[in-house]
Amino acid sequence: MQFRVLVGDITKWPADAIVNSASSSLLGLSGAVDRAVHKAGGISLTAACRSLKGCRTGDAKITFGYKLPAKYVIHAVGPIWVGGKRGEEEELLSCYRKSLSLAEDKGVRYLAFTSVSTEDKRYPRQRAAAAVVPLLMEEGGKMERIDLVCADAEMQAVYTRAAVLFWLRHLNDAHKDELADMIEEAMISLVMLQVETDKPDPIAFAEQVRAMKRVLRPFLDMSQPRGIVDIEKAADTVMQSYQEQPEIKSSSGLESLLQSYY
Template sequence: MQFRVLLGDITTWHADGIVNSASSSLLGLSGGTDNAIHRAGGISLTSACRALKGCHTGDAKVTFGYKLPAKYVIHAVGPIWVGGKRGEEEELVSCYRKSLLLAEEKKIGYLAFTSISTEDKRYPRQRAAAAVIPVILSEGAYFTRIDMVCTDEAMQDIYTRAAVLFWLRRLNDGHCDGQSSLVDEAMIALVMLRVSADKPDPIALAERVRQMRRVLRPFLDMSQPRSILDMEQAADQVMASYRTLDELQADSNLGDTVPPYYQA
């Protein structure tokens, strides 16, 4: 499964399905992205949502996308943030899990998420990313591709860093017998996080994987177990490397072609 964290407008995303951060009424009342999805989907989308008669927090329901490029819209109702002591994290994780299950039931191969609850319900971005990125990466194996579509660079950096830390923890916890294949998988995953092109050049991909391996060589050479500080410092190095990689991306043709072990 490819996982990417990209900037863009979810209403124009050519995925099989998109996940909307919806209000409990499902009528486009959360503002921002929720309202934009309803406007772009047209009156048929809103009518289909009205027929669903609402949705509980932590749950999700699905409709067709109608005028949207995506065939399906999954309407996930995330929690309103009230300090983190009323089960908000459990409800947030629940609606991501429900969205993945609904997408799998509809045989959606390529799924794109908005950042649920962070823009419309005050959920802190960093806490949201730390809670849900492991869920997507651990439980999204069915999908060919999952994108997190971000509205600004700050959001993109937060979700990217959460994914980087996920892979660094995997490397830290990996068993020695499978370490070589795990490192290869992690290097490709880290490179693909910020690749927006749909048709990658395999040579460009291989070169960027080699660059990522050089960035993480000090971390990889450390004896295990590495400390939390070691992982945070390695994550800083990876995030810094993306600035250089992003500059090169416009001149490359990096996208879908990845080695077999990274396919869904």
């Protein structure tokens, strides 16, 4: 599964299905993105949502996308943040799992999420990313691609770092017999995190994979187990590399390489 974290407008995303952060009424009242999804989908989308008669927190329901580019819209009802002691994380993860399940039932291969609950229900971005990214990476394997579509660069950095930490922890915990294959998969995934084009230029892409290995070589050369401080420092280095790496242009020659890992 290819996982990307990109900045953009979810109402224009060419995925098979998009996941909207909805209110329990499902009537486009949760926040700016929810309103935009209903506006772009048209009155038929709102009418379809009204017929569903609401949705409880921690759950999700699905409609067609109508005027949206996506065939389906999954309306995920995340929790309102009230300090983290009322089961908010469990409810957040529950609506993401339900969204994945609904997408799988419809045969969706390319799914795009908004950041559920963070912009409309005060859920802290870093806490949401730390919980949600591992879930998507571990349980979204039936998808060919999952995009996390962010409202701004700050949100993109938060979710990107969560994905970087996911891979660093897996590398840290890997058995030595699994490490070589996992390193290759991790480098490709880390490079692809912020690549916007669907078909990157293979030469530029291969060079960035090699560059990512160089960035992480000090971390990979450490004896195991590495400490939390080591993982955090390696994550800082990877995040800095995203600021320095050149943009990967589009090409059509990379599909077979990516398919061998996703």
